[in-house]
Amino acid sequence: MSDFKLPDPPAPTPVPDPVSPAIDDASSEALSEALGASFRIVKVIMAGLVVLFFLSGMFVVKPNEVAVVLRFGKPVGSGTEQLRQPGWHFAFPYPLDEVIRIPVGQILTVTSTTGWHATSPELEAQNLDPDPIGMLRPEADGFTITADGNILHARATVKYRISDPLRYEFEFDNAPEILTNVLNNALIFASSRIAADAAIYRDKTLFRDTVIERVKAKIEQLQLGITLEPSDVETKAPVDVRGAFDA
Numbered sequence: 144m145s146d147f148k149l150p151d152p153p154a155p156t157p158v159p160d161p162v163s164p165a166i167d168d169a170s171s172e173a174l175s176e177a178l179g180a181s182f183r184i185v186k187v188i189m190a191g192l193v194v195l196f197f198l199s200g201m202f203v204v205k206p207n208e209v210a211v212v213l214r215f216g217k218p219v220g221s222g223t224e225q226l227r228q229p230g231w232h233f234a235f236p237y238p239l240d241e242v243i244r245i246p247v248g249q250i251l252t253v254t255s256t257t258g259w260h261a262t263s264p265e266l267e268a269q270n271l272d273p274d275p276i277g278m279l280r281p282e283a284d285g286f287t288i289t290a291d292g293n294i295l296h297a298r299a300t301v302k303y304r305i306s307d308p309l310r311y312e313f314e315f316d317n318a319p320e321i322l323t324n325v326l327n328n329a330l331i332f333a334s335s336r337i338a339a340d341a342a343i344y345r346d347k348t349l350f351r352d353t354v355i356e357r358v359k360a361k362i363e364q365l366q367l368g369i370t371l372e373p374s375d376v377e378t379k380a381p382v383d384v385r386g387a388f389d390a
Contacts, residue, residue, distance in 0.1 A: 173381050200236045204229045210306055213241040218313070226308060243307040250372055253319055255326040257333075258285045258297040260381070275383045286381065287334035295339050299326045299376045307368030318320030318367055323366075329357035331378075342378045343388065351376040 204210045210227040212219040212234045216320045219225065234240040261283035262273055279286065279294075295357075301322065305311045311318050333353040334342065342350040354376045362369060380388035 145218065151199045154290070155201055155308045189211075200234045200240065201231065202234060202242055203231055208244050208246050211243045211245065211309070211312065213243060214239065216241075218309075219273070222282075243312060245292075245305060245306045245312050247308050247382055250302050250304060251319070253301050253303070253322045253326060255297075255330055256285075256323055257327040258287045258330045260296050261344035272379075272382045277383055279381060279383070284381075287331055289334050289339040289342060290336055291338040291340075295334065295378055295380055297330045297334060297342070297350075297354075297378050299330055301326060301355075301358060301374040302372035303369040304372060305368060306370045308365075309368075310366060311368035315367070318369070320366065321365065322362075322369070325358055325361040326354075329354045329362065332357050337389070339380070343380055347378060 202210070205225050206229045208229070209223050210232065212227065212232075214235070219234075236240055260273065261280065264271060269368050285296070287297050288294055303322070315321055335348075337350050337353065355371070355374060358374075360369060362371070379385075
């Protein structure tokens with residue numbers, strides 16, 4: 144009978160030494176210092192962003208314009224104090240404030256949209272008329288009817304300056320569009336009172352003055368807040384019948 148030997152018992156698992164309290168305190172202190180430094184950096188960045196946000200509200204008004212600051216859609220200030228004159232100014236960034244610039248020092252131009260024949264920029268640049276086609280095209284060619292029952296082409300180009308910036312900008316939804324409609328009305332008004340021969344040949348000055356006086360009266364009536372500069376009014380016979388008019 145062979146000898147029977149029990150296996151050796153397993154070696155005991157080593158138990159790690161407990162962490163020293165001093166090491167634990169040092170780790171916590173290092174983590175706290177790292178978090179504190181991170182928070183300080185975040186604070187500096189946020190402060191910088193706030194400064195940049197407010198500095199972005201700085202704006203410059205050019206010499207040929209004035210500006211109005213709208214705060215939540217309403218002008219800041221009262222009366223003429225609402226107008227920011229040329230120079231540096233401050234406003235809160237959008238959407239708190241909005242800066243509206245008004246070109247008071249510029250000469251602006253509006254052209255009538257009725258009464259003139261169809262053309263192209265190339266023909267306009269060369270001062271040429273389109274080729275005759277034997278008829279008017281109502282969908283493209285504009286014209287007015289004169290006092291003697293003839294027709295002619297008429298176009299008015301008005302130059303103006305803004306004299307009342309607050310009224311021009313805030314009392315009307317679209318002052319240039321209103322002035323365009325006034326021009327169209329004045330062309331029809333003048334045509335209905337002057338014969339074609341006078342409007343095109345004998346007394347073009349009368350036709351022009353009638354148009355301009357009508358425009359001035361309407362501007363004063365509406366109080367558009369503008370002042371007219373020297374303007375131009377053109378008249379011509381339709382190209383298809385120009386020979387008959389000339390004769």
